[in-house]
Amino acid sequence: MTRPDDVETLVAGARDGSARAVARLISLVEDRSALLREVSAALAPTAGRAHVVGLTGSPGVGKSTSTSALVSRLREVGRTVGVLAVDPTSPFTGGALLGDRIRMQDHATDAGVYIRSMASRGHLGGLSTSAPQALRVFDAAGCDIVLVETVGVGQSEVEIAGIADTTLVLLAPGMGDGIQAAKAGILEIGDIFCINKADRDGAESTRRELRSVLAMSAGRDGWKPPIAMTVATTGDGLDALVEQIDAHRAHLRDSGGLQRRRLSGARREIEALAVAAVQERLAHVSGHADLESLAEQVLAGTNDPFAAADALVAGLERHDTQDNEVAVTDVTRGTQ
């Protein structure tokens, strides 16, 4: 399909700002193609330049609209922007994606904006292995800032916070306030809180409630999370929000927090890739028939799940001892 030497050409193309090259490279990393390792090696030297902002929040708070408004504001001041929209793979998301595309259409012809959606499911290792690679592609393309938006509810919410330099938690008046917001479990991952639809009733009381909950928090990296008030549909408050993002970035740089966060992100990524490689081997070595009969035993109550897991791992061990060469080859192939 693609000749091996294409990777070099594609990376050069991305550096020259070719949207087509950026899209193709992200496809290569997302599809875990045979070229994935080559792409990864080619992108490594330029990684880490862009500031990564994760946007998270319950459905209905206006994540897509806020992303689009942030892109507009950042473009006005001449910054190059990447947008990674992470959505679960689902037959039902067609409509949602279409909606996003309509909102993002203003930016579709802007050469300073790269927009890409990525499925959060169906990857071994999940988002934590595929998203960082996509971010490196945006880096190669010279993006100053990358916005990572999660579409909907799912494990991606928490994973995003592990990938982003700055996590923006969006709320809206009258929904998810007070006890419900605390329940969402996203309060402790927020570096900046943003009450969108701030022209609606209850915005001020949501801010008060949020402020009192945040007062109990120590804050991460010596940073007290500010609360922004925005109306994404009109652009109100977006200037201040961008200033807060920049202030957080400056704080992270000066405090060493950026290096700490990125180191811990890299550790997670490497571990996830290592586990994914072993996981593929588990499936390959022990075979589906084995797992099926173990599952049947657990269901029948004749075996317990820990003993069944031991049997699965023992299959891997045996294989390692008997035929170590083959096992090593399988690991190398683990990312095809």
Added chain:
Amino acid sequence: MTRPDDVETLVAGARDGSARAVARLISLVEDRSALLREVSAALAPTAGRAHVVGLTGSPGVGKSTSTSALVSRLREVGRTVGVLAVDPTSPFTGGALLGDRIRMQDHATDAGVYIRSMASRGHLGGLSTSAPQALRVFDAAGCDIVLVETVGVGQSEVEIAGIADTTLVLLAPGMGDGIQAAKAGILEIGDIFCINKADRDGAESTRRELRSVLAMSAGRDGWKPPIAMTVATTGDGLDALVEQIDAHRAHLRDSGGLQRRRLSGARREIEALAVAAVQERLAHVSGHADLESLAEQVLAGTNDPFAAADALVAGLERHDTQDNEVAVTDVTRGTQ
């Protein structure tokens, strides 16, 4: 702390309906104590009796209130109920849990109800390894039905659907409707949809919208998901909801869907436990110092994450070959 022979006594206590024994057993499986394997083996023979109902939905739809209302209704008809409230481990959830406890207090003195909350984070293998064990404890205690409620947003939403026999997706009028509901990515996991707060404006239009979206779906196991309308605070519609849960259970039994779902759940559980065991070994064998320096290389751009993951797995391989006995012992200890 606990003498080994206590496990037998505790399991016998749970069978006699001792809430204390149930609580202690769930603690043992949740904390991954040294007795975990013994507990797991003791519970295996009685597993699978209770019907497991997962409740999922965005914050604000009334999950806790609905769970409490369902418990009341089920108790009225004499059924024994277990409640597993899964919440993210967070310094901020104290308030939310307190809120839940207040709502659930009506049932606290009822000997036919077992209530337990469980953290979704901080476990190797996550919810998919700890929740099934807790369900087996409820099984041993003779529960007819177990309600699994997720508190807030997170990966638990999707994992719950993998554990439950029947997944109940809660919605509320005026929030998360239409495009936003589709975004949530939870539509395809719902066996029953429930529009709570059905006395509010917009309930009927939410039902219409939902019905038209569901019309495009094939349904799982030949079942067309019905839409229930409830007001959990007053108990309105709860009878019909319980009937729909029972109808779904009967359908799953008759169609073989129950066996299929539980087999696939058992496969996932065994795989997750096997991966968790290998993961612990990765951390143990390669040591944190190695991973730290690999992460620094990736951050500096002198190494790419795939090569770093290879190095980590290679450390495991080397260890296996050189000292296979020790490695096998480590696996056995993997669940302490």
